[in-house]
Amino acid sequence: MNRKKLQKLTDTLTKNCRHFNTYEVNCLVSLFYTLVGDVAERPGAVTGLDRNAFRNILHMTFGMTDDMIMDRVFRGFDKDNDGCVNVAEWISGLSLFLRGSLEEKMKYCFEVFDLNGDGFISKEEMFHMLKNSLLKQPSEEDPDEGIKDLVEITLKKMDHDHDGKLSFADYEQAVREETLLLEAFGPCLPDPKSQMEFEAQVFKDPHEFSYDM
CATH class of the missing domain: 1.10.238.10 (EF-hand)
Incomplete structure (x- = not known):
């Protein structure tokens, strides 16, 4: 050029x-x-x-x-x-x-995590992403169970309107309270x-x- x-x-x-x-x-x-x-x-x-x-x-x-x-x-x-x-x-x-x-990054991360683009991060989406991003630990227990527990803990912390999924408003409120939750479901920023x-x-x-x- x-x-x-x-x-x-x-x-x-x-x-x-x-x-x-x-x-x-x-x-x-x-x-x-x-x-x-x-x-x-x-x-x-x-x-x-x-x-x-x-x-x-x-x-x-x-x-x-x-x-x-x-x-x-x-x-x-x-x-x-x-x-x-x-x-x-x-x-x-x-x-x-x-x-x-922070506003731009929240919007961007939410879109990354909202796998089907419906405006919510569902339990299934959280499960998929956490299963992918956590290191596989060889253990006797069923690793899926541990991830399901983690999804429940994360929901409890972030799902402010208690509807079982995260809207952008839920996510934004949680991140403003605790910035570490910005990349809660996987590292998507450098x-x-x-x-x-x-x-x-x-x-x-x-x-x-x-x-x-």
Whole structure:
């Protein structure tokens, strides 16, 4: 992409971005096109990061290991559901992912955890996510029972209107009382260390970025 086009794209994306300045957007756009690489040159190819490339970044850079959660994070970024994260989705997604306010992060995490998109996190959804994200401990007991207990404990703590499922209002109230509950059902945001490393490296020189930080 030539300099003039890149400048125009950076300006447009910066206008719509709350948490990055022009220099940072420029670095992230450069990184995006480095990551997308030769794919963009193929005729008819969608310019973007497909699910696998994106999950690779989540795994190698931000230490995510849970397939279900990584899949949900990809969907959170891929707003138009075309199976690719384009450059605008990349910038707006990272803006929230790395620097979002508590309000933005609550909304984002809730959408990640609301697997069927009905506006509630049900017992079944909690069970699936907790089963996925907890380390399998070899023991005599049925691990599913332990997870069911954990779901009940979590509901007791977070379900303020006692209807057996979590609405966004329930979730928001619980997180405001106890911020640790933001990622109650699985790590879907970067931990502070990998976030700092990513920013330090990318905003210094995006061309030197490597997956395995």
